[in-house]
Amino acid sequence: MELSCPVPRAETERVLLGHGSGGQLMAELLGKVITPGLVAPGPAEDAALVPFGDGQAVLSTDTFVVTPRFFPGGDIGSLAVHGTVNDLAMRGATPVALCLAYVLEEGLPIDELARITASVAVAAHSAGVPVVTGDTKVVGRGAADGIYVTTTGLGAPLPGAEVSAARGRPGDVVLLSGPIGCHGTAILSAREDLGFDSEIRSDSQPLNRLVARMVAAAGPELHALRDPTRGGLASALNELAAASGVGIEIEEAALPVPPPVAAACELLGLDPLHVANEGCLVALVAPPAAGAVLAAMRDGPEAPDARVIGAVTAARAGRVTARTLVGSTRVVDMLVGEQLPRIC
Amino acid sequence: MELSCPVPRAETERVLLGHGSGGQLMAELLGKVITPGLVAPGPAEDAALVPFGDGQAVLSTDTFVVTPRFFPGGDIGSLAVHGTVNDLAMRGATPVALCLAYVLEEGLPIDELARITASVAVAAHSAGVPVVTGDTKVVGRGAADGIYVTTTGLGAPLPGAEVSAARGRPGDVVLLSGPIGCHGTAILSAREDLGFDSEIRSDSQPLNRLVARMVAAAGPELHALRDPTRGGLASALNELAAASGVGIEIEEAALPVPPPVAAACELLGLDPLHVANEGCLVALVAPPAAGAVLAAMRDGPEAPDARVIGAVTAARAGRVTARTLVGSTRVVDMLVGEQLPRIC
Structure with a gap:
């Protein structure tokens, strides 16, 4: 039997920072308070498929509260565009239109608002999607x-x-499009003025064209996609394992963690698998198509270092495990509470 | 030449509460800082029409920051559903799907979150639209x-x-679906504990079925729709006059201001024409169809008191005027600054 420390009742009755982590606490809040009676039950997806006209529309919404507003590699404006474009892409959709809603605090310098808005415009233009209303x-x-x-x-x-x-199906190959841990450590560094600034930049970028190449290469053999944002790669893999009812086994040696990110994580006591990303994705692909998908991924600016990081298993359904550098196997858990608030 | 008081330069360089008013200051912020380079120029609409598949999709987004969160006649959850459903309706669209995004402050009681979420669910169900993602x-x-x-x-x-x-075209009949001033005075009363609570309730309600009846009755002879939310009926009429390049003349005697709202406005020094509404609409209709539209409006629960309040003129293009109770004519201006922050 698993023991857990008692949580004072009063604490459980208020929203905690950890409820926004993208991890287990958040899943509980969604499952117990927000989802029932509101959204039809189903696998947790980054975007929703909706019957529309004679076909289907895909919708995704996200609020961005990142602090600081400007960070190495981006700002709250570009991040807000990339985040939503990528959530659509994770459902196999190409972006058609973006809506933009601001909450401004009295006293915000107008020039910051102008810079952020310009950044939204540049990011939307570069992803090829118009902002149509706000x-x-x-x-x-x-x-x-x-x-x-x-x-x-x-x-x-x-x-x-x-x-x-x-x-996701047993036997699927697990692909990762690029290095992990850059966004979270860039934010933390900018926030705490830790001095990693020159080395670490957020990986924030639009992934819609990358996904279009992957779909063109594999069609329905591209089974599942996820961008490992809040909660990191560990949470993304756990969500895929749970939604597909499969196990996922990854090779620690195959994980691309840039040395400055590894150093920052060691200094800060963070697991790079739990650190947020904003410009990479993980894919589950049927084995016959894996080579073509990998080649398609590398054939563009978003994912020159795309690689195989593991495989889907029938055993240990719902679990993610990692083969460590010393050959043992460890369980890769979802992030439980809050590692780093306001990361996106 | 019109004189205006000098505004200290430092003040103009920061976001002011008045920038969120729905009035002239907000129009300036949008026109000078937010819209250029972001959204294609065009008439100010409540929702955007987007080419999609073989047809068109309509999109609208709104953030709700109303305080208090619970007020007579609704709460932030039901208001958020009605507000967006109504913005779609003002573009002649029926709602197909809603997306929902929360920003929660640490410490918010979970039971309030649950009540608000239940209110979202009830309001969406009653408007006949599913919440598909969040x-x-x-x-x-x-x-x-x-x-x-x-x-x-x-x-x-x-x-x-x-x-x-x-x-909007010269000669069009101006129709109003119901009483004005209820939402704004209900919020103010709840906020300041002024004791009007028992008499005044927000008019917050979904208008999609009302609009469907109006479109069915008039087709393309229903020219323009607007729900007079932030900035009130005065701002809505001014926006229609500006976008259509016409004048609008209303009869003050025809405006339905419930006596408790009139009393509250007098006490507080507010013009009911500037007070926000969340459950009524104003329509510009070609004269031959006006009778049928009025009958269709009254044939349902949303607008039993629908009425003619004025007419569209070729003269005084871009201006709204009111014939007063004593027979004189006055200009009905847009709200300039901030009358009542965080009304929706």
Whole structure:
């Protein structure tokens, strides 16, 4: 029997920072308080498929509260565009339109608002998606922290795409598009002025064209996609394992952790598997298509270092395990509480 | 030449509460800082029409920051559903799906979150639209005020609808669906504990079925729709006049201001024409169809008191005037600054 420390009742009755972590606490809040009666039950996906006209539309929404607002490799504006474009892409959709909603704190310098808005425009243009409508609210000093940005994306399914978090199958190859840990350590470094700035930049980038190449290469043999944002690669893999009812085994030696990120994580006591990313993805692909998908991934600017990091198993369904450098096997858990608030 | 008081330069370089008013200051912020380079120029609409598949999709997004979170006639959850459903309706669209994004302040009682979420579910069900996806972020104490809710709606154009803020024509009849001033005075009363609570309730309600009846009755002769939310009826009419390049003349005697609202406005020094509404709409309709539209409006629970309040003129393009009770004519201006922050 698993023992856990008792949590004072009063604490459980209020929202905690950990409820926003992307980890287990958040899953509990969603499962017990928010989802019941609101959203039809189903596998946890980054975006929703909706019948529309004669076909289907894909929708995804995200609020961005990252602090600081400007960080190495991006800002809250570009991040808000990339985050939603990528959530659409993880469902096999190409972005068609973005909606933008601001909450501004009284006193925000207008020039910061202008810079962030320009960054939204550049990021949207570079991802090839128009911003079609928006909303602006202002709250008093102390009722927000500068600016919060909500982006909602409308997407159209890519022809041939059949991507779902629930479609992972035993034997699937697990692919990772690029290095992990950059976004979270860049934010932390910028926030705490730790001096990694020159070495670590957020990986924030749009992944829609990468996914289009992968779908073109594999069609329905591309089973599942996930971008390991809040909660990191560990949480993304656990969500895929749970939604597909399979086990996932990864090779620690295959994980691309840039040396400055590894050093920062060691200094800060973080596991790179739990650190947020904003510009990479993990894919579960049927073995016959894996080579073609890998080649398609590398054939573009987003994923020159794409690689195989593991395989899907029938055994240990719902669990993620890692073969360590010394040959043993360890369980890779979801992040439980809050590692780093306001990372996105 | 019009004189204006000099504004200290430093003040103009920061976001002010008045920038969120729905009035002139907000229009300036949007026009000078947010819209250029971001959204293609065009008439100010409540929702955007986007080419999608073989047809068109309609999108609208809004963040709700109302305080208090619970008020007579609704709460932030039901308001967030009605607000976005209504913005879709003002573009002649029926709601197909809603996205929901929360920003939660650490310390928010979980039971309030549960009540608000239940209210979202009830309001969405009653408007006949599913909530298909969402997002939850948590920020530290003092970085938000309890909960902010962003809803984004996907809509499908109603068959026969050709509704745009720019389609008002001289001669059009101006229709109003119901009493004005209820939402703003209800919020103010709840906020300041002024004791009007028993008499005044927000008019917050979904207007999608009302609009469907109007479109069915008039087709393309229903020219323009607007829900007079932030900035009130005065701002809504001014926006229609500006977008259509026409004048609008209303009869003060025809405006339905409930006596408790009139009393509250007198006490507080507010003009009911500037007070926010969340459950009524104003329509510009070609004269031959006006009778049928009025009958269709009254044939349902949303607008039993629908009425003619004025007419569209070729003269005084871009201006709204009111014939007063004593027979004189006055200009009805947009709200300039901030009358009542965080009204929605």
